[in-house]
Amino acid sequence: MSAELIVIVVLALFFLMLAIEMPVAFALGFSGAIGTVMLHSFKVADSVLANVPFESTAKFSLVVIPLYIMLGAMATQARIPERVYTVINRVAGRFKGGLAIATIGASGGFAAVSGSSVATAATLGKISVRQMIRHGYSAELATGIVAIGATLGILIPPSIIMIMYSIMSGESIAALFSAGIVPGILSAVAYIITALILVKRDGRRISENAEVLQRVGAAGAGGSVDVTDVTAPTVSIDTNAGVRSSSLFAELRSVFWLVLIIAVVIVSIFTGLTTLSESAALAAVIATIALIAEHFKSGVRAIIGRIRDGLAESASVTSMAFAVVVGAGIFAYFLVSARVPNNLSRFFAGLDVPPILIVVLILLMMIPLGMFLDSLAVVVIVVPIVYPTIIGLGFDGIWFAILLVKLIEIGLLTPPVGMNCFVIAGVTGIKLETVFKGVAPFLACEAVLVTLLIVFPDIVLWLPNLMASMR
Numbered sequence: 001m002s003a004e005l006i007v008i009v010v011l012a013l014f015f016l017m018l019a020i021e022m023p024v025a026f027a028l029g030f031s032g033a034i035g036t037v038m039l040h041s042f043k044v045a046d047s048v049l050a051n052v053p054f055e056s057t058a059k060f061s062l063v064v065i066p067l068y069i070m071l072g073a074m075a076t077q078a079r080i081p082e083r084v085y086t087v088i089n090r091v092a093g094r095f096k097g098g099l100a101i102a103t104i105g106a107s108g109g110f111a112a113v114s115g116s117s118v119a120t121a122a123t124l125g126k127i128s129v130r131q132m133i134r135h136g137y138s139a140e141l142a143t144g145i146v147a148i149g150a151t152l153g154i155l156i157p158p159s160i161i162m163i164m165y166s167i168m169s170g171e172s173i174a175a176l177f178s179a180g181i182v183p184g185i186l187s188a189v190a191y192i193i194t195a196l197i198l199v200k201r202d203g204r205r206i207s208e209n210a211e212v213l214q215r216v217g218a219a220g221a222g223g224s225v226d227v228t229d230v231t232a233p234t235v236s237i238d239t240n241a242g243v244r245s246s247s248l249f250a251e252l253r254s255v256f257w258l259v260l261i262i263a264v265v266i267v268s269i270f271t272g273l274t275t276l277s278e279s280a281a282l283a284a285v286i287a288t289i290a291l292i293a294e295h296f297k298s299g300v301r302a303i304i305g306r307i308r309d310g311l312a313e314s315a316s317v318t319s320m321a322f323a324v325v326v327g328a329g330i331f332a333y334f335l336v337s338a339r340v341p342n343n344l345s346r347f348f349a350g351l352d353v354p355p356i357l358i359v360v361l362i363l364l365m366m367i368p369l370g371m372f373l374d375s376l377a378v379v380v381i382v383v384p385i386v387y388p389t390i391i392g393l394g395f396d397g398i399w400f401a402i403l404l405v406k407l408i409e410i411g412l413l414t415p416p417v418g419m420n421c422f423v424i425a426g427v428t429g430i431k432l433e434t435v436f437k438g439v440a441p442f443l444a445c446e447a448v449l450v451t452l453l454i455v456f457p458d459i460v461l462w463l464p465n466l467m468a469s470m471r
Contacts, residue, residue: 003039003338010035010334024377025320028327035334048333056329057322060277061167066318067280068158071261072119073310073317074287078294081110082127083254089131090251099135100145100195103128107149108156108188109258117375117412118423121150125424139430141198144438147420148191148445151409154375156184158265158280160321161375161405168383171397173276175464177265179398180405182463187406187449194445250294257290321376328380335385345389355393356454359400362386363407363450370411375419378408399453402460406450413439413446 001009010031017027036045075081085106089099103124110120125146132142154161157177166173261283268279291310295303335341348358369378382404390400412420421435453459 001038006035006038007335007338007340009038014331023323025323025327028324028331028377028381032327032331032334036330036337039334039337048330052329052333053326056325059167061163061173062322062325063277064158064163064173064280065160065321066314067277067284068160068163069317069321070310070314071158071280071284071287073313074284074291074307075110075257075261076119076123076313077306077310078254078257078287078291080254080257080287080290081106081123083251084109084258085124085127087251087255090248097196097199099128099132099137100141100199101192103132103145104149104152104188104191104195107146108152108184110153117150117153117409118419120153121147121420121423122427124150125427129424129428129430137199138202138438139434140438141195141202142438143421143424143428143430143435144198144440144442145191145195147413147418147424147435147439148194148442149188150420150424151412152184152188154409155180155187155402155405157181158283159405161379161408162401164325164376164379165383165401165404168380169387169397169401171401175398175467176401177276178463178467179402179460181266182459183402183406183449183453186452186459190445190449191442194442198441253294254290257286261286324376324380328377331381332384341385341388344385345392348389349392355395358393359390359395359403360454362389363403366404366407367411367414370408370414370419375408375412378411379404396457396461398464399457399460403450403453406446406453410443410446410450413443 013034014027014031017031018024022030033045033049036048085102088102088105088109091098091102106128107120107124110123125143129139129142129146132145133139137145153159157180159177159180162176162180163173165171166176264283264286265279268274268276268282274282288307288310291306292303295306351358366378366382369382387397387400391397412418415421415436418436418439421432421439424430425432425435
């Protein structure tokens with residue numbers, strides 16, 4: 001059997017295992033092992049299974065992954081994300097469209113401590129969708145805003161996806177983190193503008209519903225008010241529900257903790273005072289101190305319980321991430337043995353088309369992959385294959401990383417299997433098709449952003465180049 005046919009069979013086996021809901025890590029490892037047997041022998045596959053798990057994880061650079069995951073888990077246990085959302089809502093929520101601004105702003109803040117798009121969607125989906133619907137936003141608009149804001153989680157540093165891209169490609173993690181800052185801010189601004197346009201379109205309905213809720217509150221009505229006639233056909237909203245109450249002082253403390261964590265990460269990137277792993281450890285320690293400080297009055301038992309829950313979540317997510325790394329290492333060995341990266345580079349180099357068109361074609365392949373695969377799995381599968389082609393065509397690997405992340409973001413929102421949309425539908429109880437409808441206008445916004453980054457690569461490369469010149 002030829003190598004090309006073996007590759008096709010193995011890829012078919014891989015997608016079949018995904019279709020029967022086998023975990024991605026096991027699907028990668030099993031199909032890679034079968035491919036190695038078909039390509040070589042059982043003896044070679046046995047050697048790969050014995051050595052690759054150790055070789056793919058015994059890298060000091062991987063220590064930042066559990067540290068940043070712990071940072072996000074401890075920050076969540078300290079209630080930093082929801083309180084920051086409340087603070088932003090206090091400032092912006094009184095203005096028309098302010099809740100949309102607050103949600104996207106809080107998404108950016110939570111992204112800076114979690115590095116995970118799905119975690120951001122799950123956390124803010126519970127908090128902000130209910131608040132927006134209470135104030136007259138349609139279920140479509142509310143869920144669309146949360147879904148697009150959550151995508152900032154894999155773009156704004158620290159980002160687990162960026163770290164994995166660095167490991168797979170050899171690019172500098174610090175350069176990748178700095179490259180994500182300007183596109184991340186630009187994306188947040190674009191999302192806010194799009195959301196405000198949509199709010200203005202639905203402005204009369206939002207204003208009328210807000211007035212109804214104010215009259216109900218003034219009359220002292222308690223319990224539930226059904227606003228489904230004008231907002232969300234599938235949701236019944238409790239007017240007394242929303243973000244858990246907290247004092248203004250507690251909210252400002254959470255803002256302080258968030259700013260401190262971001263400052264530690266950003267300052268370490270720009271100054272080099274600490275290594276990336278040291279800054280990740282320091283940020284995780286600060287998040288743990290914040291957890292202890294915020295729950296100090298609850299007693300030692302409550303603090304220990306919160307820390308235990310945070311560590312358990314960190315261990316669970318870290319185990320999943322490293323399992324994907326191991327599975328991807330086995331699968332990558334098979335692909336390299338079958339000379340897939342070399343053949344792909346040769347194929348693209350032989351095409352009589354502009355190199356930028358090849359990049360666009362590669363990027364477009366990320367959308368269906370992002371629809372069906374976890375973003376971490378997409379990176380560990382795709383980067384070893386396409387990165388040599390990108391470099392061979394003369395493009396910058398840092399620039400391509402940001403574009404890759406943006407296309408993965410689009411995959412997280414694209415039907416039929418947009419992961420962020422599934423998460424938001426799950427935590428809110430809103431129908432999945434409603435979430436997809438709400439996301440549609442923001443996908444057009446994403447297309448414009450990707451086009452800008454392709455046409456003007458300096459948007460991505462300006463800050464990394466500035467950092468390089470300062471050292």
